[in-house]
Amino acid sequence: MTVLVTGGAGYIGSHFVKYLVEKDFKVIVLDNLSRGYKQAVHQKAVFVNADLLDYSSLSKVFINHKPEAVVHFAAFAYVGESVEKPDLYYQNNVVGSYNLIKACAENGIKKFVFSSTCSIYGNPTKVPISEEQQSNPINPYANTKLIIEMMLKDFDTSFGMKSVALRYFNAAGADLNGEIGESHNPETHLIPLVLDTALGKREKVYVFGDDYNTPDGTCIRDYIHVNDLALAHSQAINYLNDGNDSTVINLGTGSGNSVLEIIKKSERITGKKINYEITGRRAGDPAVLVADNKKAKELLNWYPVHTIEEIIESAWKWSINPKY
Numbered sequence: 161m162t163v164l165v166t167g168g169a170g171y172i173g174s175h176f177v178k179y180l181v182e183k184d185f186k187v188i189v190l191d192n193l194s195r196g197y198k199q200a201v202h203q204k205a206v207f208v209n210a211d212l213l214d215y216s217s218l219s220k221v222f223i224n225h226k227p228e229a230v231v232h233f234a235a236f237a238y239v240g241e242s243v244e245k246p247d248l249y250y251q252n253n254v255v256g257s258y259n260l261i262k263a264c265a266e267n268g269i270k271k272f273v274f275s276s277t278c279s280i281y282g283n284p285t286k287v288p289i290s291e292e293q294q295s296n297p298i299n300p301y302a303n304t305k306l307i308i309e310m311m312l313k314d315f316d317t318s319f320g321m322k323s324v325a326l327r328y329f330n331a332a333g334a335d336l337n338g339e340i341g342e343s344h345n346p347e348t349h350l351i352p353l354v355l356d357t358a359l360g361k362r363e364k365v366y367v368f369g370d371d372y373n374t375p376d377g378t379c380i381r382d383y384i385h386v387n388d389l390a391l392a393h394s395q396a397i398n399y400l401n402d403g404n405d406s407t408v409i410n411l412g413t414g415s416g417n418s419v420l421e422i423i424k425k426s427e428r429i430t431g432k433k434i435n436y437e438i439t440g441r442r443a444g445d446p447a448v449l450v451a452d453n454k455k456a457k458e459l460l461n462w463y464p465v466h467t468i469e470e471i472i473e474s475a476w477k478w479s480i481n482p483k484y
């Protein structure tokens with residue numbers, strides 16, 4: 161099967177591409193390298209440097225490679241940046257996705273897997289969070305993702321394009337081969353920042369608030385290994401190949417760790433002292449975000465296997481020797 165992967169040079173996309181080529185899929189990666197890395201793209205994938213905003217280049221990819229399914233990772237994903245530059249986010253995420261979805265409709269693609277996010281729930285009214293919970297995004301980034309989910313629903317109704325929107329909780333960790341990993345510029349995610357502090361690249365980690373209503377007062381998140389996410393995307397393709405209906409599915413482990421727990425576990429795993437300082441809350445951070453992942457288990461037969469320790473160990477291996 162030939163699969164077009166947008167954003168295949170990015171963090172989660174590159175892990176999925178590696179997974180697919182190892183399963184003997186034919187993989188076409190479309191990425192403009194604005195935030196991804198060519199080195200992250202597996203050698204066996206066909207790489208096309210193109211922008212989703214450039215419709216004629218996009219159309220050529222469909223004509224030249226005839227994909228049977230599309231997995232769409234390409235997006236900007238910084239909440240803070242989306243507040244400062246909503247125009248950039250609506251253009252890149254919404255217009256880019258619109259072009260891609262339109263090209264899919266024009267080329268008869270009926271299978272579409274989409275990278276969505278748990279941030280579309282906003283401040284959850286109930287934890288663990290199930291897909292039934294009302295979406296209530298509180299920033300432009302999450303708004304763009306929800307709009308794309310709605311677009312997919314409408315393209316299903318009118319054109320029969322079936323899709324699975326996967327709402328990730330906190331993607332983390334790295335492939336164990338040490339060749340690909342998480343590299344954001346700037347880095348804002350907790351685990352890479354904690355590990356850079358262990359390495360002495362940073363003086364300390366700022367803990368954003370210790371006055372939340374959680375056992376140690378710091379925020380709890382559901383960290384999910386990037387290779388478990390990769391597996392879920394492949395199961396989502398199987399789900400669509402089996403002729404199932406469009407759906408949205410949470411991807412998380414179902415349990416969470418606090419910021420202080422991540423720091424303590426990282427100290428144990430790295431054997432290094434990690435300096436931290438408690439500072440004020442970060443705007444828009446809910447106290448607890450943990451997935452109810454029953455639907456993923458039932459519909460995708462997806463069971464995440466990597467523990468939080470394996471997440472930190474694999475991220476540590478990458479942090480010591482990042483390739484890009």
Ligand code: UDP
Pocket residue numbers: 330348349350351353365366367368369379380381419442445
């Ligand atoms: N966090 C923190 N210090 C940092 C970065 C993150 O205390 O330098 C906290 C953040 O408030 C959240 C958790 O760590 O509770 C995970 O944040 P991250 O940015 O990794 O992911 P998010 O949950 O925002 O998607």
